[in-house]
Amino acid sequence: MRLIYLLLIVCFSSAVTANTEPPIRFGLTAVVMTENTRFLDDWSQYLEQKMGRKVEFVLRRSYRDVMDLLDSGGIEFAWICGYPYVQTRKPESLRLMTVPIYRGSPSYYSYIIVHHRSPYKRFSDLNGKVFAFSDPDSNSGFLYPLSVITRNGDKPEAFFRETFFTFNHAETIQAIAEQVADGGAVDSYIWEYLAAFKPEVTAKTRIIKRSPKFGFPPLVSRLGVAETTVELMKDTLENMDQDATGKALLAKLKLDGFGNYSDSLYNEIRGMANKIQTTTSNLFTVTN
Amino acid sequence: MPITNPRSWPLAIKLSLTIIVVVAAVGFMIGAVMVARDWSRFHDELGEKALRLSEYVAINAPRAMQRKNYWSLYLSLKNIAARRAGAAAKHEIITAMILDANGLVQAHLNPAGNPLGIAFSPSSQIEQDLFEQAMSARNPIVLSSGGFSKQDFLEGVVPLFSDQKYMGVVRVRLSVAPLYDEAIRSALIVLGLVFCFVIIGSAVGVLASRRMVRPLTAVTQGLEAVGRGEMTDFAPVPIKDSDEIGRLGVTFNQIMSELAEKKMLEEEIAMSEKLVALGRITAGVAHEINNPLGGLLNCIDTLQRHPDDRQLVDRYLPVIEQGLHRIKDIVQNLLVGLKIEENDQKINIEHIDNLRDLITADIGERNIAVVWNNRVNKEVYVPVKLEQIIYNLLKNALEVLPKSGRIIFDMYEEGEFLIFEVGDSGPGIPSNIRNQLFDPFFTTKTNGTGLGLWVVYRLVESMQGIIEVESEQGEGTIFHVSVPVIRVKAA
Structure with a gap:
């Protein structure tokens, strides 16, 4: 017990001394991007240099973990998916800050992929098969395929023989490539990213369905974070394409830059989410 | 004796071969035991490894199965497979799987052939047996394909329980092929060592046995020389040790000298x-x-x-x-x-009968009877020397007889010998002069030269015959001659 007190005192005292400049914490999941520790170090250094504040990236396994961190005030900013963004929270705890621009627009797709040698040609062929989702809070990796099933009048809980979550778009692609699952839903951004860096994996998959355009997974700020800090972060990110270092970092992310867009960008996802919520309620066991 | 008959081989070779065979047999027996032990140790280690890998997968499997977290189940199998391959270990995972209580595939290292959520289907009767054994296992066990080839494997089977409820089974199968290679390699090493051991042991054995047998060989050669009658150029057997063979050599050398x-x-x-x-x-x-x-x-x-x-x-x-x-x-x-000239001239046996007339003529006025008995086949031919032998003996008999008496001549064949006897009813030969009977110039007659019986003796000797004399004082004398028969007809 004495040790815990001591630790508390140490924590408290350090918080007091660093009170003037607390680090800005940025939540990320492996869902939205592939794990690349060195890149995150470079990016955080870049942001620190530009903002004059310490920036820490906080990596979590699932969107839900990141959302919990946001709710509890454990992080100031987060790169989340459109689906958790559009979900209604009471009270609202976050706000749209900036949106990545990918191939000229702030949008991406969901790809329904199968093994390249499989006979499946359309989504309905996957009826009774094994399907891999990426994250229960992912738009492209969960919400979209669910909406396709319900739109066709099928029951999501009975459509597939088995389903599982990989909590990682890249691993969903791997699951299809290795035929653990017959089909899967992935983020087009991640699929294209892998197609550039690990073409031997994506070559084993075939896209049988592409979703309509969705708003690209946004970067959000927690309500309550100082306006100046939010503005500083937003400006720093949106101006990354203005200097060489920022451009190099964007190139590694395969992004054009970050831009200021309105919340209406996510209306498509919002509509899908509302429909799903009325028809399904916790049908899938969400696992950690 | 043929060389294929081992009984005729020299002792040095037999002893060497025996040593080689014994050394080789012992060596290979030890080698076989070592190889067998090695194999059994490798086998046990491999089984233990398969079990450990299964147990590793089984730690988190029940929870992941309950949560349908198939991807993490699959990754746990992938992990152990990757780890084994990456560790450059001696063992390779052929396959690994997680099945639920009903035998449905929860994860399989070969997902393409074993789809998720479908009952695992064994591909053969052996697979079916193994599957049934795995499904009925309630404690961790090691299953074996039972053979000893590169295709065989060992399988670590660990049943899964959650809150004491049977959930399914983890099966991890390791190939014995690396083990097989390892066993072959170690067998080759052992074989090589045994081979060296046999070569060295045999060489030492051969040298030792040759060294031991050398005096015996010398003794044998010496005895063979004695058999041939060569004794003077005998070289003494070299003696180095004072064991039985050494003592034999010493004794032999003494006897030989x-x-x-x-x-x-x-x-x-x-x-x-x-x-x-x-x-x-x-x-x-x-x-x-x-x-x-x-x-x-x-x-x-x-x-x-x-x-x-x-x-x-x-x-x-x-x-x-x-x-x-x-x-x-x-x-x-x-x-x-x-x-005595080598006179090859032969005469028919009938010719001998002429001597009867000759000796009868020599009797003259005396009252001496001649009993003549020639029982030899008329086809037989004899050397001309025989005529002189018989004539000399007849004349000798005639000379020892006083005014009356009897001379007996008997001739017959017996086996390979021609035998004849010339007897007289004379005074007999005193025993003290019998030894000198055939000496030259020895005579008891006043007028004799002492050469007649000597010539007879020499002629009989030259024909490889035997002459014996039988005599008793006052009872007469019988000369008994036997010579080999010559059946060849006269030229």
Whole structure:
């Protein structure tokens, strides 16, 4: 017990001394991007240099973990998916800050992929098969395929023989490539990213369905974070394409830059989410 | 003896071969035991490894199965497979799977062939048996395909429980192929070592056995030389050890030197006997010829002093003639006895019967009966020498007989020998002179030359025959001769 007190005192005292400049914490999941520790170090250094504040990236396994961190005030900013963004929270705890621009627009797709040698040609062929989702809070990796099933009048809980979550778009692609699952839903951004860096994996998959355009997974700020800090972060990110270092970092992310867009960008996802919520309620066991 | 018959092989080779065989047998037996132990140890280790891998997967499997977290189940199998491959370990995972209580696939290292959520279907009867054993296992076990080939495997089976409820099973299968290679490699090493051991052991054994047997070989060669009658150029057996073989060598050397000495002594005796015989002959010749020569010279001297005395001439000339005849007889007999020519001439056995007439003529007025019994086949031919032998014996018999008596001649065949006996009813030979009977110039007769029986003895000897004499004082004498039969017809 004495040790815990001591630790508390140490924590408290350090918080007091660093009170003037607390680090800005940025939540990320492996869902939205592939794990690349060195890149995150470079990016955080870049942001620190530009903002004059310490920036820490906080990596979590699932969107839900990141959302919990946001709710509890454990992080100031987060790169989340459109689906958790559009979900209604009471009270609202976050706000749209900036949106990545990918191939000229702030949008991406969901790809329904199968093994390249499989006979499946359309989504309905996957009826009774094994399907891999990426994250229960992912738009492209969960919400979209669910909406396709319900739109066709099928029951999501009975459509597939088995389903599982990989909590990682890249691993969903791997699951299809290795035929653990017959089909899967992935983020087009991640699929294209892998197609550039690990073409031997994506070559084993075939896209049988592409979703309509969705708003690209946004970067959000927690309500309550100082306006100046939010503005500083937003400006720093949106101006990354203005200097060489920022451009190099964007190139590694395969992004054009970050831009200021309105919340209406996510209306498509919002509509899908509302429909799903009325028809399904916790049908899938969400696992950690 | 044929070389294929081991009984005829030299002792050194047999002993060496025995040592080689024993060393090789022991070596290979030890090698086989080592290889078998190695294999069994590898086998146990591999089974243990398969079990450990299964247990590792089984730690989180029940929870992941309950949560349908198939991806993490699959990744746990992938992990152990990748780890084994990456560790450059001796073992490779052939396959691994997680099945639920109903045998439905929860994860499989080969997902394409074993789809998720479908019942696992064994591909063969062996697979079916293994599957049933795995599904009925309620404790961790190691299953084996049971063979000893590169295709065989060991399987670690760990049943899964959650809150004491049976959930399914983890099966991890390791190939014995690396083990097989390892076993072959270690067997080769052991074999190589055993081979070296056998070579060295055999070489040492061969050297040792040759060294041990060498005195025996020398003894054997020495004895063979003795058998051939060569004793003088015998080289002593070298003695190094004082064991049984060494002692044998020492004894053998002693015997050999004694034998050689004896042989030399015998040769010396034989030589001196020859010299004695020669001396006796020379003395006999000198004496026998000198005797008539003295009378002859006296006669000639008297005749020279009275050349006109016709009476003296008439008296002395027959004496001179008689003396010269005697000398001639002696010289002739000596020539026959000393220089027995190899006369190949053969005569028919019937020819012998002529001797009967000859001897009957010699009897003259005396009352002597001749019993003649020639029972030999008329086809038989004999050397011409035989005629002289028989004539001499008959004449000898005639000479020992007084005014009356009997002479018996009997001749017959017995096996490969021609046997004849010449007997007389004379006074017999005193036992004290029987040993000298065949000596030259030995005679009991006043007028004899002492060469007749000597010539007979020499002739019989030259025909590889045997002559024996049987005599008893006052009962007569029988000469018994046997010579090999010669059946060849006369040329």
